[in-house]
Structures are given as C-alpha cells and as structure tokens.
Amino acid sequence: MDLNKVEVETPSLDFIKTHLRDAISHCSDRGLYFAAKWAAETLNSLPESFIDTSTSGSGSLSIFSDTKNETTTKNFMSNFERDKFLLAKSYFDVKEFDRASFILEKCVSSKSQFLKIYAKYLAGEKRKEEESNDIMGPLDDPKAINKELVTIQGELEKLYNNNEMDGFLLYLYGLITKQLGSQRMAIKFFLSSVNAYPYNWSAWLELSQCVADKNQLKEIMQELPKHFMTKFFNLYTSVELNEDQNNFYSLLSGFPSHFNDNKSIKTLKAIVHYNNREFAEAERDFDELILSDPFRLDDMDIYSNVLYVMDKKAKLSFLAHMSANTDKYRSETMCIIGNYYSLKSEREKAISYFKRALQVNRHCLTAWTLMGHEYVELKNTHAAVVAYKRALEVNPNDYRAWFGLGQTYQFLKMDFYAIYYYERATVLRPQDARMWEALAGLYETVNSQEKAIKCYEHTLLNADAEELRNAHRFLAHYRRDLGDINAATSHAQYLMNYEGTAREEGRTLMNDLSSLVHDNQQPPPSQLSSSTLL
C-alpha cells in the first residue's frame, strides 16, 4: 500500500492546539521534558485561531488555578500568553534559561513575569559560575557578579512602584536586593513576601539568612504573620543564630502534634545536639534519619563532622561509601569524603575533595571552613585565611570560621587581628569556654590584664576540667597580684581539687597567701612567683 495515498483527515487547528496543550502537561508530569519542549514549540508555531481569543481555557487546569492569596488582577492569563508560558516553562525545565526569558518578553501576567525574571537571573548565575570556575586558583574571583542583576532590578522596581507584585515576585525582588548588597531592604521585601504568601519556604530561608543577630530577629518578630510557617521559621533561625538550647526546646514544644514525624525538625534537633557538643545524641538522631531515608544526602556533611570529632573512622568510611553510591557529585558527598581523608591525616587529598565540593556548590559553608582547618594543619596560613574569609562571606554567623581565623592570626603572631576575630566568635557563642580561654591568653600576651581576668571568669561559667584548671591558676595568680587575697585563696582551693602539678601549685599558693595575710604585706609579684615555682 502506498503510504502517500493513505487518506488522513487533516484535523482542525483547534483540535491540534488542544491536544498539544494537553501533551505538554502529560509529558512534563512524567518527566519527559524534551517531548514537552517539542510539543510546546509546535504549539507556538501554529497561527492564531479562534480558541486563542476565547477566554475559557481548555486543557489541564491545574497549572492555571493560581494562588488564592494574590491580591493583584494580573494572575489571569490569556490563551495566547498561556501557550507562551508553557513554552517558556518547557525551556526552563531543560535549563535553557535565556530562551525561556526571551519567549516571555511581552507577557504581563504575574506568573509569566516571575518566570521571565527568574529565568534571566538563573541565566546570569550560570554565566557567573562559568566565569569564575577556579576555586582558590589564579582565576578565582569571589566578587564575580551576576551581570543581569541591574537590569532585573530595574524591571522589578517598575513593577513594585506599580504595586503589581505578588508574593513570589516580592521574594524575587528581595533576592535581587540582597545580592546587590542592601540587606535591610531585602528583609523588608522578604517580610512582605511571606506575609503575602506564607508557604514559600525559600522566602523564609532567605529571611533567616538576612537576619544577622538576635536583636534584628526581635525587631522583625512583630511583622511576621501568625501562621504555622512562622513556627518553622523561628525554629530554624534559633538554630542558625546559635541560640540557647532551652530556647530551641521551648519553641519545639509549641508545635502541633501533626509535625512529630517531621524530618526537617528531626534534622534540626540533631544539629542542635551537634552544636552543643552532645555528639552521642547527635549520632543517634542522624542514624534514625538515615534508617528512615537511606538515600538522603542533605545535612549528611554535618553528620560526618560529628563522626570526625568522635574519631569513628569505620563509620565515617561507611557513610562515605554510601553517599558516593547515591550521588558521587554532590557537595555533601565530597565533604564527607574530605572529612574521611582528613581523619586519616591525608590532608592534601582532603583539600582536593573540599575544592570539588565547592566547584559543585560555591556556597557550601562546611567545605570552606573545613578547607580552612586543613590549610592550618598544613601550615599554609595564607590559604587558610582566604578559605575562612570566604566561609564568612557565605555566612557571617559561623563561629568556627571566626575561631579558625583567630587561631591562624595567633599563629602568625598578629595579636590584634587575632583578638578581633576571637571576640567576634565569642559574641556568637558566649557559652563556649574554649573561645574565652583563647581570648584570655591573647590578652595576657598584650598585657591587658583586666580583660584577661574578665575572660577567665567567663570561662569558669562553662568550662570543662582542663580549662577550669588553667583558669583557676591564672586567676589565683592575678588576684594575688592585685591584692585580693580572699579571691586568690578561693581559686587556690579549687586548684587543690585536682591532681598532679596543679595540686602542688595550689598548696604552695595557699601557703603563700596565708603568709601574706599574716605579714600584711604586698610582696612584689616578681619575687613571689619565682619563689613559688620551685
């Protein structure tokens, strides 16, 4: 049979259009993105027909029943615009962002505007990544900017001034403003966005990253909507800002019981344990998470930190292999493997893995910080400083990076710098004694005795054995030098509770002090110290 002679009825234009429209959604629902793209392109190449001018839309309505909270009238799309939107979305799904943005040039509905601007933004980000692709190499450019930002901001400003922004566009505006450096305005926009549409977790996340400290959090508290999403936000932010554990648990109790099995809350609990150095509990929590979700990779890099600190090589190796099996090319996997090599003291390899993690995700905080630690171990102070500083650019609230910087500068004997960095660390975590002790040591070096005393007193509040001993010893000496015999005595008594040299010291100090009381004299400090340290 000659195929050319087969009579095929030419279907009508409307018939073709309707079916192609359906095809787009059917294919993309099933993940067949190229098929969807073809269907969309064909649909858009057809001439206009009657169906385009009619306002009732056929085809799957689910995409077009838009968010109900929007107050603008711009969420209505004409048929013609809807076809363009479908085409743009299909390009977006295959990551052709410039094309998506170009197709939507003339569209006016909120959804189209969002997609257009977001696609342009992502295109710029992609180009930015491509330009600065060398981590810590000669081409590394931390301040490579997304060139589309300025044009996008202009467009968004126009929309904002016309009050045409829905929750999503406000989120986008906040994102752009944050990237352009103006955090305060960004916070304002994010607040408007979550108030307009509270279910966009990305907006909440960005808001939490913009909030720099507890005071700012208090300021914006009133402006947050009374919504269950706000509870999540508060929980997340309390972890981010290293707030007190009790605060976290009290917030947690305020959650309705539906959320008991919520994985993200469980993860946050595990992270809180880790931050408070309760490693065993953290390990337990993470194990539970992996059991219920064996292919999960989110936050596994933090689990690897826990295992690293606990020195559990075998388990860390197991975790590394498991994640590499799931996805070799994610930044979390690379961080885990880096931690493993670091534990085995193969520093070079560890650094290379951290670099790879960063190539995948430039904003991976753990990778930068851990890389800094590795460079310190290798005594490459310059690189360590750069790595820590990049970590701080990603998240200025990372106390580990500040502490690392302080240590590096202390090693470089640049004391004033070190003091500044340690101070920043202590501001973030006042309950952590290690930092106070380090700070006190530095103040001693620069002969700022009073400050040193204050720092040691802070240490006393939270320290463990080792630190307590040093603190007491130091305080005893200084109090005695300053003439405060009673305080010195009490510190010396604490010292006696330990064993070894500390006890000896304590005893000699007590003797000295009692003699002082009897003599009622203030012996010059230098003489006494040389005699006591027999």
Added chain:
Amino acid sequence: MPSTPPGPRSSRSTSQQPDPLGTPLYLHRPDAYVTPGNYTTPPPTLKLFPTHLKNNSSTHASSTSTSVRQLVFSSPFFSSRDSVGSSAFSNYSTETKTEDRMRYWRNAALQYHMYETAAFWGNKLASITGNPDDVYWLAQIYFMMGQYARAHSLLWNLLETSTACRILAAECSIKLEKYQEVFDILYEENPPEITEKANDHLDGSIKLEAYMCYLRGYAYAQQANLDQAKKNYKLAVVLDVRCFEAFNALISNHMMTSKEEWEFLNSLEFEEQCGKEDGRFIKMNYMSMLKKYDHVKEIEEAREELEKTYLLVDNADVMLSRAEQLYAQCQFKDCLDVTTKILDVDTHNQACLPIHIACLHELREKNRLFLLSHELVEHYPDAAVTWFSVGCYYYLIGQNDEARKYFSKASTMDSRCGAAWVGFGHSFAVESEHDQAITAYSTASRFSHLPTLFIGMQHLQANNFISAEEYLFTSYQICTGDPLALNELGALYYHKNQYKEAIEYFERALSLVVATKSRTQVKETTWMNLGHAYRKTGKLDIAESYFQKVAAISPPNANALSAIGYIYHIKENYSQAAMYYHEALGIKPSDLITQDLLGKCLESMVKSNQSLID
C-alpha cells in the same frame, strides 16, 4: 533689484498641467531625496527651449537652466519611460530641427546615466549651435562624468553669462582643489546687487546666491580659514533657509557653540522665506539637529512635534536627534537601541554611525562592533568613519597600538573627523602618555569643547595645575552644561586643597547630573568626590551619607566601603570601622591602604579598651 522676468514665468505657468502620473509616485520612495519643489510641478515641456536660447541676460539663463535642471532631475522619479515620454517628450515627434531632437537624446541619455551617449550628442550640439545653454549642459555632463578639468575649461568663457555657469565652474574648481579660483569666480563676497532679497523662485528651488555662499564657505574651509567659512555658511543659510548643505556644514563640524547655534537659529527668517507652515516645519527640523546640552526641553518639544504632527516617528533624522540627546545624557543603552533602529531602517546612515560606534564602545559590545567594522570596511573603505570604527574596536579590546594606527588613518582621510582625533588621544591617555595625548586632543579641539576638557584632565593627572585650570575653564565656558567639566574642576580644586570651591563645583555637577537624568555611574563618581571633599573639611556625617549612597549602588564599591570605614575610624568607632574594612578587603584584597588601616584600627581597638564583648 532683478525683476522677475515676465516671459518664461508666464509661459511656464500656462503650460503647467497636473500630470496624472506625477504627484503620487514620490510617496513610493522610502527616503526623502525629493527637494521641496520638484514633485509639485510637472516638468515643463521642452517647448521652452527654443524661445530662450538666444537670451543672454543672467536671470533668463538662470531660470532656463533651472527649468532644465528640473526637467532632467525630476524625471528619474518616473519609473517608466512611457511616463517620461508622455509629458516631457510628448513633443519629440513634432520637433522639426535636428538640434532640438538632439537635445532630447542628450537629456534622455543623461537621465539614465549613459554619459558617453549624452556627451556625444552634447558635444555635437555645442559645436553646431555654440549656444551657451548647450555648452553649459555639456559642461554638466563632463562634471557628472568626473572630468572636471574639461568642464572647467569649457565654462571658463561663459562666466559672464549666468550665475548658474559661475556656480558650476566654481564646483569644478573645488573638485580640482583650486580653491583660490573659487574666490575669483564667485567674488570674495556677494556683490551689492545681490542682497538678501534674492529672487524667489516659484518653483521652490534654493536661491543661487545661497549656493554661492555655500561654495565659498566650503573653499574657505578646505583652506582651513574657518572663520570665513563660518561666515559664508551662515550667510548662505540666512539667504535661504532651505540651504541644508550650509546648515549641515555648520552643525556637523561644530563650528558654533551651543549658544551661538541657538541664537542663529532663532534669527533665521523661516516664515518670511517659506510661508508659515513650511517655515515651522523647517525650523523644527533644524532645531532637532542642534547640540543637546542646552535648551534640551525645547529641542525635545520640537522633536515631539515632528513625530506627532508630521508623522516622522520612524524617520532616521528625527530618531538621530533622539539618539544624540540620550548620548549627551550618557544613557548609552537607550541610545544604542535607538541607533540600532535607525540602522535597521537606513543601513549605514553616515550621520548615525559615529554615535552608534561610540555607544557600542561604552557598552563594551565587542562582538557587534567587530561585525559592524567588517561590514563598513567591505562597503565603504574610503570613508573615515570606517577606520574610526576599526580603531574603536582595537581600543575596546585593549590593543592600543593597532587602535592608533587606524585612528590616524581615519584622521588622514578626513581631517575634520574630530572623533578620530579624540580616539587617538584616548589611546594615549589610557597608557598615561600625557604629552602625546594632549597633542592629539589639541588637534581635535577645534571641533567641540570635549577635547579641551580632556586636555585639562590630562594636565590634572600630570599634576600641572595651572595648565589644567586654564583648559578646564575654557571647556567649561564653551559648554556650561556639561557635568563632566564641573566634576573635573572640582577635582582640580580638591588637589589644590581648596576644598570649599571643590565642594561648590561638585554640588553643581551633581545638580546637573540629576537634571539630565544620566546614569547612576556618573552620579557615583560625583558622590565619591563630594564625600572625600566633605571629609577633608571635617564634615564627617555628610561625607558618610554620600559614601553610603555610593556603597548602596551595585556592584559594591570597595573604595566607598573603605572610606566609610575610615570615617568611623576617625570617629573612633573601631568595631564598625573594622567591619567596613573587612568588607572592603573582601572585595579588593590587594588594597594595601585598607590593610594598613585595618591593622591600625584593630590595634587602637584593643588599646582603647573598646571591645565587642561586655
């Protein structure tokens, strides 16, 4: 005072018949080559010739030759030979004399650019009749063939006969580059009997006296006597406002300052010469061509009127006027959009190209500039603007040697292409070779106030304050509305430690920048300068506010952040200062000054018992 000759005029008017094919056809052509008079009157029939050949008075010959010119040069607008024949040659068959028929052959050949044919018949005619008219036409044919010397020698004996012959002879001399002869032919200035009220031609063509002035001006310009050239051009326009050649020469060669241009334009008698409506039309057109630094509002209104009332929205010249305004306001992106549109409508519009190239350069569009330059070289290798474009491309990618080569080539080709000289100067300035830059700029300084400004900037960079002041002031006086000049003057005073004057100039520059709605980048520089000046005079808070404005713009400016840090440092707010220094160092880690300041700040912080804790 020449009277309007009764003979030709009346007979011509009676023979005018509305040609059914004539009037609408001009509308089919997209570009406006039609000069005002041609399309309204159909070409007069050749019957006119026999009656006036023997008449030797200058006015008669001029009117004849004008009518002939009309015949020949209006007929190309008729696409079919039949329409030509229908009106102009309808009498061919009835002509009895061979000579008259030969005239037909000659003119027809000329119309279709078959010069050899036309010369052949014209030659015979001139020999047969010895009529000055025929000789004149032969000379025209030789002129159009490019054989200027032949034409010149032919006309030499006819100079006394008519003004038209004089004009043609002068044109030949110009082409032969014998400029002094031009003056001999056309007199040094207009003789007293030809005053402003030269005879008006009803057919709408431009007065010959105006042409004479234009040619004189051109000759003076070629001899580099720019004052006389200017005078003559002005006179040409005054005599006849439709003499666009002269007006264009004045404007595009920047022969007058903004103020002079404006006064000149207002002094022209549009209405008297052309009637109310036409006069307004011409005035609007000319106004849209003036310099866009002053009287921006009036020029904008003129342009809008042209667009709306006269429907010239898509016209290349009107769009060019808009592009020039955007360029003067430094809004390069919008300017580029307009110039791209112009070039779509009218490929390689010569007037638009320099601005287009400059915008591409400002926006760093290497790719497009590359393609454009190649196209230009292919099609217009003899135009100065082509090599200017190539030079700009090399300048953009940083190959200054190549750039210089091409800029100098452009300036050799057209010694009045100021842009090429400026480009030349910039290529030196970028490499900090101040002296050579200054030399290049001074050649360009005849053409606009900008090169003087650049010279001043060079002197300032070389720390020659006195010369800098001189040049900057000169450029400022030429154009009081340029914020760049004011900025540079402010910088000059800053370096001389006269901070109050510096602040004054910066403030003025800022107000101008705001008024002309320029880009933020221009505001940024002025704000930075103001900030530094205020800081030096001790008003730290005001200084800080300006620096904050700069820092709020993206991309974040390391210098601004560092400056803010420094202010906090002076105010002894060490923690804030340290924060800003860190941010500045994050952007530009190699900044030694900031590193130094940071060290000092941290030290002071510890020593002064200021700390972040407690």
